[in-house]
Amino acid sequence: MSLYSKYLTEDEQLIIDAAEEFRSDVLEPRVMTDLEREICPMDVLEQMRELGFTNASVPEEAGGFGGSMTLQCALDATISQASLAMAFMGCSNPIATLLARVGTPEQIELFMPGLLSGQGGLGFTEPNAGSDSSGITTTAVKDGDEWVINGQKTFISYINVFDYFLVSALTNETEPGGASVFLVHKDTPGFKVGSMFHKIGLHGSNTGELFFEDMRVPAINMIGKENHGLRYVLAVLDSCRLANAACAIGIAQGALEKATMFAKQRVTFGKPICKHQGISWYFAEMEARLSAARSLVFDVARDCDEGKNITAGAAKAKWIAGQTAMFVTDRAIQICGGYGLTEDFGVARLFRDARVIPIVEGTDEVLKIVISRDVLK
Ligand SMILES: Cc1cc2nc3c(=O)[nH]c(=O)nc-3n(C[C@H](O)[C@H](O)[C@H](O)COP(=O)(O)OP(=O)(O)OC[C@H]3O[C@@H](n4cnc5c(N)ncnc54)[C@H](O)[C@@H]3O)c2cc1C
Incomplete structure (x- = not known):
């Protein structure tokens, strides 16, 4: 059972189980070394490709697993808890998905094999x-x-x-x-x-x-x-924005879990710091905001799987989830005190990853333009 089980089919849950195992066995041991360099560890990406994560949401008839957007969001959230870069790189193949949708049979025959592998x-x-x-x-x-x-x-x-x-x-x-x-x-x-x-x-x-x-x-x-190129750019961006939102909730989950572990063990003034009301309220705020963001992300993913337009929904999910990731990682650092600021502890890295979300593939300001246009139409 994972945090995302209630949104998934049994087959999809098997993939998330594999992703959780991959995260703890392969990704986590390497986050402070290879994954801190600004270069992709290709052997890690190859393993994600072999496990089928990369093409999980590419349609089956185009050679992918044919999984839902819901599955992709659960994958993104599971992997980004350890590494945002590997979630962005190894959990989706948006160009293959676009080609499957709008490519001609000749283009699909010519390009799809290369897109699925490379x-x-x-x-x-x-x-x-x-x-x-x-x-x-x-x-x-x-x-x-x-x-x-x-x-x-x-x-x-x-x-x-x-x-x-x-x-x-x-x-x-x-x-x-x-x-x-x-x-x-x-x-x-x-x-x-x-x-x-x-x-x-x-x-x-x-x-x-x-x-x-x-x-x-x-x-x-x-x-x-x-x-008509801009139409395709915007279509790709819709699904990428929702995937980014899923990554944001994964980052927040990672920071919440690290802070929880720390706060139960760290003792000040004779008791674990989680027993101080000032600290316990941080946990209430982090959990409430994260639950709300998670529900929104999977609500929009369901809309996407039902074939509905997700332009405004993806913008809302990315904005809310990105802000949540920044809030939760910031509070996690505060809870962990001096250790929170050290790179070896891991929360600082999640804080730095969270900061990327409100800029890539649509800044918060642009997302608000999209949302307000939808409200006021
Ligand atoms: C780590 C990273 C990876 C990326 N990867 C890719 C990639 O693979 N492919 C790709 O094509 N791009 C990629 N990008 C680019 C990314 O999508 C852009 O950085 C983003 O769209 C913002 O564009 P900009 O940086 O030019 O900012 P600008 O558009 O110059 O915006 C600067 C500021 O002005 C604000 N602003 C702009 N217009 C308005 C407005 N009308 N109203 C209010 N505020 C406004 C913005 O919100 C922002 O705060 C990546 C960026 C980063 C940081």
């Missing part, structure tokens, strides 16, 4: 276009049966890990938002990796710049309809 990353953000994804300046110009792509992307995750990237580029510079998306293999001539960033959290993954210099891709690499 995965795909998101290549949307540019130095002057983050929240405003319509502000990109990367261009794709048709030349016979090929597109020639020129431009720059930044803050791109897993550059040295994934084989494919879904890249947005302007295909109609005269129309605002006239962009399309292309599936690009990292070995394509003209695909160049720039510098990497040193981040506060999300260690265990690399994040950096990509440059495209006269990069030629065949016409078949355009996914979906020409000039």
Whole structure:
């Protein structure tokens, strides 16, 4: 039984059991070493791929496990309790899922095997276009049966890990938002990796710049309809935002458990600190907020599995769960006192990972735009 059992089928629960075992046997022993470097431990990712976590929510007919969004959220929450980077990297394959939905039979035959084994990353953000994804300046110009792509992307995750990237580029510079998306293999001539960033959290993954210099891709690499690219970007972001929210509740759960263990053992003024009312109220606040965030995340996941639109729901879940993760990890540090500030203790790392959530794949401010637009429509 896990915290997420009530949301899962029996088969899905078996996967979560395997994920919990993997977390304690493989991930936790390595979080303070390999997973603290800003580079992916490929052997860990390979194990997650072999266990089927990566393609768990890719449709069965496309070669995945065919699991629900609910399963993906439970997986994300289970793994992010130890490592946000490995949850982001090893629990989903959003580009394979998108291709299964909108790709032509020829595209699915051509790209799906590579995406299932080597995965795909998101290549949307540019130095002057983050929240405003319509502000990109990367261009794709048709030349016979090929597109020639020129431009720059930044803050791109897993550059040295994934084989494919879904890249947005302007295909109609005269129309605002006239962009399309292309599936690009990292070995394509003209695909160049720039510098990497040193981040506060999300260690265990690399994040950096990509440059495209006269990069030629065949016409078949355009996914979906020409000039409709932003629609696909936003569709991918909806499911990624919900997955991020699930990761946030996993981070919060990890911090709550560490703080609980500490507060029952640490004695001050003759009793364990959890018996001091000032500290016990922190636990009440952490647990209440976390339960509410968890319920919201799995409520939206159920909507997604029922085929409902989750644009506003995913935004609400990510905002609430991200804020909850920041609150809970902050209180956990406070409860653990000086030990909470030391890196070896593990709570500080969860605090740093939590800080990433309100920025990636939609900042809190952008999420509020999405939510308020839905309320006021
Ligand atoms: C660790 C990490 C990994 C990432 N991985 C990827 C990846 O793999 N692929 C990818 O494409 N991108 C990736 N990103 C990029 C990420 O999605 C962007 O950082 C995010 O969308 C915000 O864009 P920005 O950083 O350009 O901020 P900006 O858009 O410049 O925003 C700066 C500030 O202004 C606020 N703001 C902007 N517009 C408004 C508005 N209209 N109203 C109110 N406030 C506003 C923002 O909320 C933010 O607080 C990653 C980022 C990080 C940090």
